[in-house]
Amino acid sequence: MLHAAYLMPLFPLAGFAVLAVFGRKIGNPLAGWLATGTVTASFAIALVTLAGMIGEPASHRSFVETLFTWIPVSALHVQVGFLIDPLSLVMVLFVTGVSAVIHWYSIGYMAHDEGYARFFVYLNLFVASMLILVMASNLVFTFVGWEGVGLCSYFLIAFWYDRPAAASAGKKAFIMNRVGDAGFLLAMFVLFNALHTLSIPAILAHLGDLSTGTATAAALLLFLAATGKSAQIPLFTWLPDAMEGPTPVSALIHAATMVTAGVYLMVRMSPLLHRATDVSEVIAIVGVATALVAATIASTQNDIKKVIAYSTVSQIGYMFLAVGVGAYTAAIFLMVAHAFYKSLLFLSAGSVIHGLHDEQDIKKMGGLRKFMPWTFAAFMAGWLAIAGVPPLSAFWAKGAVLVHAFSYDIGLWIVGAITAVFTAYYMGREFYIVFYGDERWRRLEVIKGDPHESPWVMRGPLVILSVLAAIGGLLDLPFHPHLDFLSSWLAPVVGSVSRHSSVGVGGEWALAITDSVLAVIGVTLAWRLWRVTADARHLEPAFLQRAWLVDETYDKIFARGGEALAGFLANVVEAKIIDGAVNGTASGLRWMGSGLRRIQTGYVRNYAIGIVLGLVAILAWMLVRAGV
Amino acid sequence: MTDVSGAWYLSLAAALFGIGAFGLLVRRNVLVMFMCVELMLNAANLTFVTFARMLNDIAGQAVVFFVLVVAAAEVVVGLAIIVAIFRRRREATADDLHILRG
């Protein structure tokens, strides 16, 4: 088996370094191809590692590749090492694979942007960070990756930093993630305090030494971190705003990879959840609630990307539902499938935006199927996949989640099923508004002539992702024991802590049929309601359009609600005390500096006086010590 | 002669050292300042010799030769620097040099 995991982050990191220094010289389009090449190389290494791992017996598929000790201070030994096991390898494969495809697409999408090289600098750094996050064998090192992806996300959301909306969206994402990161840090403190190690295998091996209370605290703190990164209630409002970034970024970071890091973290630490009490229930409820809330909001949005963004939040809610009910394999399955169809949807949306010269309001689109047949087909594939129409990927993946939810608690299943109808509906709504109906874009001034289909560098990735979105379900088929590839593959990692569904084969068939029916209901609804008209205000209540007023509520509570308090804080505490302290320190230091530099007269004899005074002082001290 | 104890030599050396240090502080002429440094070095030499005599140890006397060589090297380099800077001036005053400060 190939023990060269370090090469995987190293390639994009090298690409980052080269592009950061020579990016502009390398230029357009070579810089993009270089970046794509590095990620593809990582993907190739992941494939070789996979081939080697398949040859090993199941019990030998996990190893830690320690490179060196990064911080060897007293008890804290932070090792730079990679934990390679079936779980991290699945993550690595789909992260590098999807990243490579999206890099490729970006070569076309960003072709006319003046920040072309800079874009790929960040993108490569992101992939390297994501791989570190996924493979790190030590929580501190995981945190390095965790922060790294957050930083890249911030840079890329604010990529067009001269647009105020982009800049403030970047800031919002940054702040919300800080809240989550605080949870991560605290969880590390708690775990280190109890176990004196932060190595992931060591933590999982010594869970028995943890008291239930400590385990619960650590698990809840990690879950807080996960809600920030994965945009769950209550920290989900940054993700829709993050759509200010370029579309490939939305596809890669804010759909396929980074936002699912929270789910991965939960699965990675799943034995900890078992040691804790009630945390799983909390996760399941938060997950399913997020799924429903986000799906209702998605049904009313008018921005082509925001619909998909809320859909992402909703889908990640499903993944957390899976984690909460102990269906870890199903969570990973849905994550992979979601990466395929959601990046497909984003890239198709990007293609539409590209063709309409950066127009994003779906109410100004329509009838595009004639002009963009490839995009049309790709979007339709993505829609039907996410809707759960058999036999496309989400049918299997979401089905697996719902089976386990049903077996755990019927209430969870009901909410999940309702969400499934919404899912099929909102994506269908967008599909019909964009590709059917009147050609409303003709009223837009920027568009001269007909919209154009995207170039082949953008169509190629769409085709690949369409195929994957369609057949992704093959990864893990139910009904037959030899077809559940993913389940048996992940069994060495999560098998012992997974909860098995009590639904028999008959029940599984019944649920599968129900799922299909639900999907068809959603699709039909969308078709009935949006096939022709794009204007149905009664179907878009303001409450939902404004995202359940969450932002406004946060605004009221945290900003305006305590206007007096805020005003007090801003004007008195902030201005007088904090700013005063900071500025006072600064000006005090400067004042001191200016004073001190007057001693530095430039005259040799003054310098000599300094030496002599110092000498006299030290001599005096020594003589006092000597008792003279 | 034999009545003069080591303490006298040591005191003389300390006085020479002090005079040298004081001279460096108060004089402006670079050459004189430099001579003051030489005076301090020789005060150290005298101290070495005295202790060597008191301890009955030859090593302290040997040190003096090293110091003399070092002092000679310092003279060569120091005078060269002084000449290079003050070549075109009538006086060699250390206070002329204060472009660099702050």
Added chain:
Amino acid sequence: MSLFFLSALVLPKIAWSAILPELILLAAPLVLLAVSALSARRLPTGVYAGGMGAAGLASLGASVWLWTQVTPHGAGTAVDGAIAVDGFSVLVMILVSSVVVLAALIGEGYLRREGIGGPEYYVLAMFSAAGAMLMASADDLVLIFLGLEIMSIALYVLAGLDARRQGSGEAAMKYFLLGAFSSAIFLYGIALVYGATGSTNLPQIADFLAHNVASSDGLLLAGMALLLVGFFFKIAAVPFHMWTPDVYQGSPTPVTGFMAAVAKAGGFAALLRVFFASFGLLRDDWQPVIWLVAVVTLLVGAVLALVQRDVKRMLAYSSINHAGFILVGLEAATTRGIAASLYYLFVYGFMVVGTFAVVTVIARRGDEAHDLGSYRGLAQRQPFLAAMLALLLLAQAGVPLTTGFLAKLYIISAAVEAHSYALAVIAMVSAAIAAFFYLRVVVLMYAGAKSGVGLPAPLAATGAGEGAGSGELSPVAAYGPGAASAAELEGDRPEASRPDGAGGGEGHGEPDAAGVPATIALAIALCAGFTLLFGIWAQPVVELARQATLLFH
């Protein structure tokens, strides 16, 4: 008669191999001088640089070989007990040899640009390096003095190498006068210690102290005080530091970098050895002195660097701040503290040489563009230089993933372990203050850059966009004093404009990119690479410093 004397004379057995690195660096300049004197025509500067580079590599090889000898066989002495061959001295030799190689590379580019011929730079630099090595390995106070003088006298001349610039001569003169003064004080200190203990040999002094425990001898303590002053001068500790900014600013920039690395290495190596190994029993007497000096050095260095507009001068004060950090390790007076100081010294050498190499390039022909203004928007004109300088400055500020971070971490954890909590806190505060002026340069380099440049947008964003302006990422906002527009960053002009106008007048337009000589670029890349590589892959160098201290003689 003479035959009789010869037979009676017992020559000490000299293990030549133990002092091979010094011998190489003393012999090579003699060869270069001879070549230069005997050749009929002027040789290009590259020839001398090649010679110096070869000598540096040879001495590096010899040092590494010595390391392989010392590690299995343990420490020993040579030349009749005058030289200590231990991990500590060998590690400093490795550092100094590496700096010699780098200095050859940087010097070549600099001298060619300035059109200065002759072998002087190379010859003097090698002598100076040999002196520093001698200081590190000397096991005898007299030999330390000799090493100090060999190192310093060469540095005096190097400081005045650039005859066309007034500042260079002034730097040489000031350095020389004060250096000679402090040497005299140092020598007098040796004399007093000799009188009190009967020896100048470090192990014998330690032996004497071990057998005369109660000796709080006035003579000895006075001698120790004078020795401290001599060392403090060389390592630029407050209040013996006042020459440093002037000399650093006035000297030719490559010399400044060399001086900062080599003189500090030699001075600190001897200081650590003398006080930790020989006067260890008297630590109750010297520890408080070190404590106080470390505190004022940390604070004065950081605070005065804040108000500088001249980058070289700012870096001079920053080097004073670094000296304070290294002193904190000595103050702990534990093996870990010494290891931390040694590690700091080692990695700082590379950081500072690299930093001054970048400054050399940016200064352009004439070596005068050192105003902060010359760094504005550098990222756009010269992304390579800007990226390297940013890396090196961040390392000096102690940002994680660089050696600078680990160095500060080890120093502070050693201080905490030794229960010097107050000192640890002060060190961290000074690091926070220091972060401001390093980041100020970094922000200035990247501010004003448009999109499409290598990396800068996030930093540019913090200054440009309305919303992103207050970005949590803005290092200035994060670290402190005053929010910052790029203009304000450049602020705090000195009340009186400088009479020499060094760089003050120009630099506000859009200067063209300065040419980067290939040799200097290589040196910069080596330093930055070292800083980053061993910041991430920390163990080897950390382990080296730890072993070196365990192999203390």
